[in-house]
Amino acid sequence: MALGGNPVFRSKNYREQTRAGGATGAATTTTAQPMSAQALQDLYSQPSASPQQTGRMTYADVINKTMLSLGLVLIGAAIGWQLPMLMIVGALVGLVLGLVNAFKREPSPILIMLYAGFEGLFLGGLSGVFEGMYPGIALQAVLATFSVFAVTLVLYRSGKYRATPKMTRMFMIAMIGYGLFSLLNFGLMMFGAIDGMFGLRSGWIGLAIGAFAVLLATYSLVLDFTNISEGVRRGAPVKAAWSAAFGLTVTLIWLYVEILRILAILRGDD
Template sequence: MALGNPVFANDKNFGKQPPQFPGAAPQGYPQGYPGAPTQGYAQQGYAPTGYAPGQQPLSPEQLQQMYNQPPASNAQMGRMTVDDVIVKTIGTLLVVLVGAGLGWVFPVLALPGAIIGLVLGLVNSFKREPSKVLILTYALFEGMFLGGISGILENLYSGIVVQAVLGTLIVFALTLVLYKSGKFRATPKMTKFFMIALGGYAIFSLVNFGLMMFNVTNQPWGLRSVEVFGIPLGVIIGILAIGLAAFSLMLDFTSIEQGVKNGLPAKYSWSAAFGLTVTLVWLYVEILRVLAILRGND
């Protein structure tokens, strides 16, 4: 079973090998490489692969020169690369920052940003082919939401935004180090547990949002403000959510590694960038909320 971020789960191209054709050169070699399969073509009256009708065979020196050539890189072959994912992720996050600036100055944009960002996030998640325009549009509106709530909370608790940003960067860095070390991997069993926990968290969040919308509770954070053994439930749930977001990052890294290994087309770098952006936004929001609950409970 291929592992990966749920954002990639609906993209059946992730985790699959590119198609192979009879007589085609292996990955990294030009068509017509020495020794390419010729069975089936010569019998049909066609020249062997790499030779035009009447063309003389290559000399030993020419063959040796061809063999000495380095294999073509993924970038040269129009395939997904880690560098490409990094560049596109940085670009997407910069658009998030632009939207955040607008939301910070105009907090009224937070609500429409949240609604439109959610809709575009779902559209991008279930879309078979990645769309650069839709992904960047999502980043802009999601940034408006982040900027709006960040500005409001910063006015209440000075310095909370810097703390949340630092917390997000630390969790990201630690998760990446653990992944690169090979000591922690997203196993099928862990992924199954993650999906169950994620579903439970989503149900809790929807119920809590409904209670707050219909004024069933007047607590600022709804059920999250309820204390369990003197600890706000929001802190307990928040720490769990941060752990889920960190594991989602692990799934992102796994999906990217598999995509590069299997030689996916370069356009799927946008899918990888979108997945990382969604996870980082989620991680930041959870850390920001936990900090706000803790500081509001002082």
């Protein structure tokens, strides 16, 4: 059973794509007819089929689409860095596109790329504001984000960090609690009930919550890796690679924002 923490991978859309791939593979197996020795030799002599030819998702396909998505985030971030007033637009449009992509039955490459671009506007504006307050913080956050990603991937590949049903249930409960706290904090800040740049997420409490959120994001990465592996193993259609790339992009953006917030709290206490 595939485990999913990222809403993209838990969506009905991604599950149906994965099941459809496995079902197609099974049908092909049951209807195959015996082949002659010469036919088998000719088959083995042919070059390897590409993902487009097989119609199946591969790791290379997921990597390529993820790199494209992250590249668009960087382009949007470069624009947002120069025009920080676009940060709000990027945040609002990115949120809407994120929800649309997460629950869309079929992945839309155009909508996924638009999401990456608008989220880039938000990240660029946010990073530019913090960079003006704490020089060097943006580079620190980028390096820390990809360091966490690399370590998580290495631990996952080594088998030392795996998703389990019990841990995933605990993760979902923690995510609900974190989401409710974030909404409460945002509401209190909007109505002026609390002061400060981060509201309740200031000082040592903010650092503790930030560290907790980073742990949640790393486990979300493990769930992303698990669902991608399951999709490849079960022969998910090649279009599912876009859903996988979108899911990874969402998690990495979340991780970056949390690390940026932690660094800002630490730098603000200097």
